[in-house]
Amino acid sequence: MNTRVPKVRRRKRILVGCAAAAMLALSGCRATADLVSYDLPAQSARYTFETTTNGATTVWNYTSAKPAKNDAPEHNPCLGTVLGDNMAACRPEPLIFLRYDLDLAVDNTAKAGDTHEIKITGYYQERLGTLPKVTSLKTEVSFDGGTTWRHTSVEKDGKNTFTTEIKHPKREQAAKGVALRITATDSEGNTVKQTLPTAYKLR
Structure with missing residues (x-):
């Protein structure tokens, strides 16, 4: 997806994302992920x-700010470099991705x-610069298809x-x-x- 920004100095950015959000959410992006690039204004x-x-x-x-240099890793190069139509500096966007260890059967x-424990890890696309740190995480759970939500306790691990603990209701209460x-x-x-509308079922 390329977004044209008229009369503005443009810079090339790159985003590596998985083809399906569900796969992205549960297993994380792989090296074979789709490559998407777009143009943004130079200013932050x-x-x-x-x-x-x-x-x-x-x-x-x-x-998002203008990259001072080309920060794209060799295995995820700038799309313009691959196609040979744009040599502008680019780098991955600082998006937080989530990986889940749901500990299911x-x-x-x-x-x-029963009380069930799950682990959630934040991670980023591979970049050449210093990566941010995930400083806080909030979890909410719903047993009625997203009509009502309740917070669960979270501890850094x-x-x-x-890590968060979820107290499961009876199976019929979470159909x-x-x-x-x-x-x-x-x-x-x-x-x-x-938001994962059905992360898992109860037995």
Whole structure:
């Protein structure tokens, strides 16, 4: 996706994202991910990027500034460099991605009426510069398809990793499964909010 910005000095930026938000949410991006580039004004500004796939919604708010040099890793080069039509400096955007360890059974379920622990790790696209740190993470859970949400307690569990405990109701009280809504913030003020309408089912 290329967004044209008329009469403004442009800079090339690059975003590596997974084809499906659900795969991105649960397993993280891979080296074979899709490559998307777009142009932004040269001056620093705040941006919102949103994607929805198979009901899973991710909204990023981040600050993007003109790169002082080409910060794109060799294995994720600038799209203009690959195509040979733009030699402008580029680098990945500072988007927070989320990786989940849901600790589920082989059928992707968890036990009803029990306390269940999950781990959530924030990470970034590979860059040549210093990466921000995920400083806070908030989790919310819903058992009625997203009509009502309740906060769960969160504890930091290592670098960019957080643990939360979810008290499961009886199976019939969560017929639509367990929905998760995660909000994370990093040391540069970038945020991500990800909603998984059915993260897993109860058994």
